[in-house]
Amino acid sequence: xxxxxxxxxxxxxxxxxxxxxxxxxxxxxxxxxxxxxxxxxxxxxxxxxxxxxxxxxxxxxxxxxxxxxxxxxxxxxxxxxxxxxxxxxxxxxxxxxxxxxxxxxxxxxxxxxxxxxxxxxxxxxxxxxxxxxxxxxxxxxxxxxxxxxxxxxxxxxxxxxxxxxxxxxxxxxxxxxxxxxxxxxxxxxxxxxxxxxxxxxxxxxxxxxxxxxxxxxxxxxxxxxxxxxxxxxxxxxxxxxxxxxxxxxxxxxxxxxxxxxxxxxxxxxxxxxxxxxxxxxxxxxxxxxxxxxxxxxxxxxxxxxxxxxxxxxxxxxxxxxxxxxxxxxxxxxxxxxxxxxxxxxxxxxxxxxxxxxxxxxxxxxxxxxxxxxxxxxxxxxxxxxxxxxxxxxxxxxxxxxxxxxxxxxxxxxxxxxxxxxxxxxxxxxxxxxxxxxxxxxxxxxxxxxxxxxxxxxxxxxxxxxxxxxxxxxxxxxxxxxxxxxxxxxxxxxxxxxxxxxxxxxxxxxxxxxxxxxxxxxxxxxxxxxxxxxxxxxxxxxxxxxxxxxxx
Amino acid sequence: xxxxxxxxxxxxxxxxxxxxxxxxxxxxxxxxxxxxxxxxxxxxxxxxxxxxxxxxxxxxxxxxxxxxxxxxxxxxxxxxxxxxxxxxxxxxxxxxxxxxxxxxxxxxxxxxxxxxxxxxxxxxxxxxxxxxxxxxxxxxxxxxxxxxxxxxxxxxxxxxxxxxxxxxxxxxxxxxxxxxxxxxxxxxxxxxxxxxxxxxxxxxxxxxxxxxxxxxxxxxxxxxxxxxxxxxxxx
Amino acid sequence: xxxxxxxxxxxxxxxxxxxxxxxxxxxxxxxxxxxxxxxxxxxxxxxxxxxxxxxxxxxxxxxxxxxxxxxxxxxxxxxxxxxxxxxxxxxxxxxx
Numbered sequence: 001x002x003x004x005x006x007x008x009x010x011x012x013x014x015x016x017x018x019x020x021x022x023x024x025x026x027x028x029x030x031x032x033x034x035x036x037x038x039x040x041x042x043x044x045x046x047x048x049x050x051x052x053x054x055x056x057x058x059x060x061x062x063x064x065x066x067x068x069x070x071x072x073x074x075x076x077x078x079x080x081x082x083x084x085x086x087x088x089x090x091x092x093x094x095x096x097x098x099x100x101x102x103x104x105x106x107x108x109x110x111x112x113x114x115x116x117x118x119x120x121x122x123x124x125x126x127x128x129x130x131x132x133x134x135x136x137x138x139x140x141x142x143x144x145x146x147x148x149x150x151x152x153x154x155x156x157x158x159x160x161x162x163x164x165x166x167x168x169x170x171x172x173x174x175x176x177x178x179x180x181x182x183x184x185x186x187x188x189x190x191x192x193x194x195x196x197x198x199x200x201x202x203x204x205x206x207x208x209x210x211x212x213x214x215x216x217x218x219x220x221x222x223x224x225x226x227x228x229x230x231x232x233x234x235x236x237x238x239x240x241x242x243x244x245x246x247x248x249x250x251x252x253x254x255x256x257x258x259x260x261x262x263x264x265x266x267x268x269x270x271x272x273x274x275x276x277x278x279x280x281x282x283x284x285x286x287x288x289x290x291x292x293x294x295x296x297x298x299x300x301x302x303x304x305x306x307x308x309x310x311x312x313x314x315x316x317x318x319x320x321x322x323x324x325x326x327x328x329x330x331x332x333x334x335x336x337x338x339x340x341x342x343x344x345x346x347x348x349x350x351x352x353x354x355x356x357x358x359x360x361x362x363x364x365x366x367x368x369x370x371x372x373x374x375x376x377x378x379x380x381x382x383x384x385x386x387x388x389x390x391x392x393x394x395x396x397x398x399x400x401x402x403x404x405x406x407x408x409x410x411x412x413x414x415x416x417x418x419x420x421x422x423x424x425x426x427x428x429x430x431x432x433x434x435x436x437x438x439x440x441x442x443x444x445x446x447x448x449x450x451x452x453x454x455x456x457x458x459x460x461x462x463x464x465x466x467x468x469x470x471x472x473x474x475x476x477x478x479x480x481x482x483x484x485x486x487x488x489x490x491x492x493x494x495x496x497x498x499x500x501x502x503x504x505x506x507x508x509x510x511x512x513x514x515x516x517x518x519x520x521x522x523x524x525x526x527x528x529x530x531x532x533x534x535x536x537x538x539x540x541x542x543x544x545x546x547x548x549x550x551x
Numbered sequence: 552x553x554x555x556x557x558x559x560x561x562x563x564x565x566x567x568x569x570x571x572x573x574x575x576x577x578x579x580x581x582x583x584x585x586x587x588x589x590x591x592x593x594x595x596x597x598x599x600x601x602x603x604x605x606x607x608x609x610x611x612x613x614x615x616x617x618x619x620x621x622x623x624x625x626x627x628x629x630x631x632x633x634x635x636x637x638x639x640x641x642x643x644x645x646x647x648x649x650x651x652x653x654x655x656x657x658x659x660x661x662x663x664x665x666x667x668x669x670x671x672x673x674x675x676x677x678x679x680x681x682x683x684x685x686x687x688x689x690x691x692x693x694x695x696x697x698x699x700x701x702x703x704x705x706x707x708x709x710x711x712x713x714x715x716x717x718x719x720x721x722x723x724x725x726x727x728x729x730x731x732x733x734x735x736x737x738x739x740x741x742x743x744x745x746x747x748x749x750x751x752x753x754x755x756x757x758x759x760x761x762x763x764x765x766x767x768x769x770x771x772x773x774x775x776x777x778x779x780x781x782x783x784x785x786x
Numbered sequence: 787x788x789x790x791x792x793x794x795x796x797x798x799x800x801x802x803x804x805x806x807x808x809x810x811x812x813x814x815x816x817x818x819x820x821x822x823x824x825x826x827x828x829x830x831x832x833x834x835x836x837x838x839x840x841x842x843x844x845x846x847x848x849x850x851x852x853x854x855x856x857x858x859x860x861x862x863x864x865x866x867x868x869x870x871x872x873x874x875x876x877x878x879x880x881x882x
Contacts, residue, residue: 106572107571107572108572109572110582110586111582111586112572172593176586176589176590176593177586179585179589180582180585180586180589183585183853184578184581184582184585185572185573185578185582207860210589210592210593210596211592211593211596211860211861211864212596213593214593214594214596214597214599214600215596215597215599215600215868217597217600218597218598218599218600218601219600221722221726222600222601222604222722225718225722226718229689229690229718230690230691231689231690231714231715231718232711232714232715232718233604233715233718233719238711238714238715239612239709239711239712239714239715240715241607241611243875244603244604244607244872247603247872247875248600248603248604251600251868298864298867299867299871301871302871302875310875310879311874311875311876311878311879311881313874313878313881314871314874314875314878317871317874318871516572521574581851584854585853585854585857588854588857588858589857592857592858592860592861595861595862595865596861596864596865596868599865599868599869600868602865602869603868603869603872606869606872606873607872607873607876610876611876625813629809629813632809633806633809636802636805636806636809637802639802639805639839639843640798640799640802640843642843643798643842643843644795644798647794647795647798762843762844763844766839766840766843766844767844769839770836770839770840773832773835773836773839774829774832774836776809776812776832777812777816777828777829777831777832778828778829781812781813781816781824781828782825783824784813784816784817785816785817785818785819785824786817
């Protein structure tokens with residue numbers, strides 16, 4: 001058995017200071033990461049609650065649980081909360097904040113106080129959104145298309161918009177912080193080609209956050225101005241063009257989906273390398289594909305507008321570009337698969353999530369190609385096919401990656417080991433629940449069930465019931481890790497510095513790490529993913545453990 | 552690629568302005584600089600959305616945009632452009648002064664910058680007031696009746712389309728003015744810090760960074776002026 | 787700040803005067819009927835002025851590192867993408 005490093009008395013970032021003030025005024029990126037962890041989990045519950053109500057309503061063909069207007073608010077708030085207050089911050093603000101400085105050998109991010117400001121902006125935006133929801137909410141769909149949102153609805157558009165505006169600045173500042181940190185604060189010897197792919201993924205994500213978010217911010221300003229002053233920028237009756245709103249909105253909101261998936265891809269690279277005991281196949285291709293996704297992601301936005309009234313020539317261009325953007329994602333999937341080939345595979349919980357990601361992201365991505373084809377798009381736009389597509393990527397992809405990453409780095413973050421048996425069970429439950437929830441929705445969409453409808457023809461009921469049943473299973477799967485992670489903080493076995501015998505600078509320091517991450521600034525003289533060296537019997541590095549032993 | 556940083560022993564002998572998580576002052580200054588440039592990139596995209604809306608509507612409603620643009624006071628707009636260009640000079644001279652330990656030059660140019668900023672805002676206020684009086688402010692009291700389209704006598708501009716011009720005019724110049732106000736605030740802070748002697752040839756990063764922000768605000772106006780004021784000024 | 791030591795101030799004043807001249811030129815050009823080229827001329831002059839401010843006042847020209855230039859070029863590129871691809875829609879609607 002691996003020796004347990006005696007941890008109890010060591011000063012680390014968790015026990016260095018106690019008291020609410022030391023947390024709320026911290027500039028330690030690791031503590032800020034935990035503040036984010038609590039906040040985004042809270043909003044995950046809120047968004048999940050709305051999902052529960054939606055799926056309950058859809059158990060029966062008739063609209064009998066809530067009224068139509070209420071249902072509109074349910075799916076709107078589900079979308080807004082899940083996208084802006086859970087998915088977009090989740091991995092960068094929790095795992096990114098925690099790991100980026102450590103992975104590059106730095107003491108903290110470049111701008112620790114701005115990091116704290118990011119969290120406060122997120123909280124302020126979140127409180128505004130909560131207030132908005134509690135006082136009536138919004139019913140336009142998370143996409144708040146004009147002129148309904150500017151001229152016709154009487155729900156709280158301006159307040160919700162401002163909440164998202166504020167949260168958007170949180171996102172921008174996080175991205176800014178990461179880019180400057182990665183450029184300026186790498187330890188000696190940590191060259192670009194030795195960076196973990198997690199870093200490359202977060203770098204690409206940050207580019208999108210920096211360049212895209214301001215455009216949705218100004219769009220929100222225009223909507224707010226139009227709504228309060230009754231202008232005609234987007235109102236056709238006054239000469240405005242509603243499609244202009246959609247262009248500006250989707251210019252951000254499409255790249256936003258890459259903000260949501262790229263960090264998860266970075267996690268998957270780390271997990272697959274560790275649990276195959278191999279360097280990721282085609283490291284440069286995977287690294288550059290992250291950048292390519294960020295760049296190409298900005299070129300495809302009008303594929304959300306194929307049936308909205310754009311010119312057919314523009315539709316052709318955007319369709320072609322949408323096919324192109326799938327290529328770098330496919331490059332990643334192929335390289336991950338090649339990494340698995342002849343690897344020494346271990347089926348610990350993080351790896352189960354990574355496997356889940358591979359299959360589910362591939363399905364989500366391929367169905368994206370279906371949607372990029374104009375002919376199919378006309379048939380399945382605004383049906384459950386689209387809903388299934390994006391949930392496969394957002395939940396089957398991003399959330400699986402997030403959960404895998406939380407398990408993988410939990411020993412580092414908390415200094416405790418989670419119970420592996422329960423974790424594997426939870427991963428399985430999540431996978432089964434997820435597919436049961438969303439696969440029927442592909443079929444529902446194909447046979448014509450529209451999205452955002454609270455009632456449907458009776459012949460669709462079986463599939464809807466399956467979907468709701470799946471959602472219940474999925475919910476159980478999500479609750480389990482929350483329970484055993486909390487349990488482990490009190491009762492879990494103390495974690496060694498490197499329970500997985502993984503590559504990466506974060507594993508070379510204590511679990512949990514000291515406040516300034518490293519006792520001495522590391523000097524990097526080895527390539528990334530040096531698993532051959534780590535597994536070599538001649539390796540007598542002080543942190544060598546036996547083959548992964550977190551039990 | 553960062554320069555290789557030696558492991559810094561924090562504590563003795565370094566500038567008190569060096570923050571603990573940086574190894575060297577150069578790393579700190581380079582980080583601040585990159586951070587400010589990236590922030591300016593976000594500002595470019597922020598205004599960029601407005602430029603996109605402007606572009607589309609100018610092409611669509613060129614007649615109304617011409618007519619509406621002609622009602623703006625060209626001399627005031629041109630004066631404001633000159634004011635901002637002069638303020639960019641005073642800013643860059645202030646940065647130079649900070650780098651060369653010329654205290655009175657630094658203070659003088661910071662003060663001049665602030666004054667020029669207020670002059671800009673004052674002229675803007677005069678323009679906005681004129682727009683208000685002529686009922687060109689978008690909203691319930693907007694009027695743009697029987698205004699001839701330049702070059703097409705007998706053709707009247709559509710008030711709804713003209714309102715779009717003015718909506719964009721006020722949002723774009725209003726957002727710009729907001730950034731000016733923030734810029735003036737930043738420079739007031741820089742002035743007080745400079746007065747206390749906080750800037751030296753070794754440490755003057757805040758002045759440089761404030762300067763970058765100010766120049767950016769100037770660049771935005773350099774584009775706003777011809778786009779808003781000079782659409783159709785030929786007789 | 788890697789220019790010849792005595793001339794930063796001279797450079798600044800020269801650029802300042804150039805910018806003022808450019809403003810006067812823009813106003814003058816707007817009074818001449820160039821048809822569709824008025825906009826192009828105005829934007830060209832504005833871009834030259836912006837470039838001068840960026841290169842000389844914001845010190846991009848003297849910067850030893852290409853990173854800042856990359857940040858600026860990337861940002862302008864994506865702004866142009868927003869404008870150009872939106873125009874791909876608006877410009878071709880009449881064709882359908």
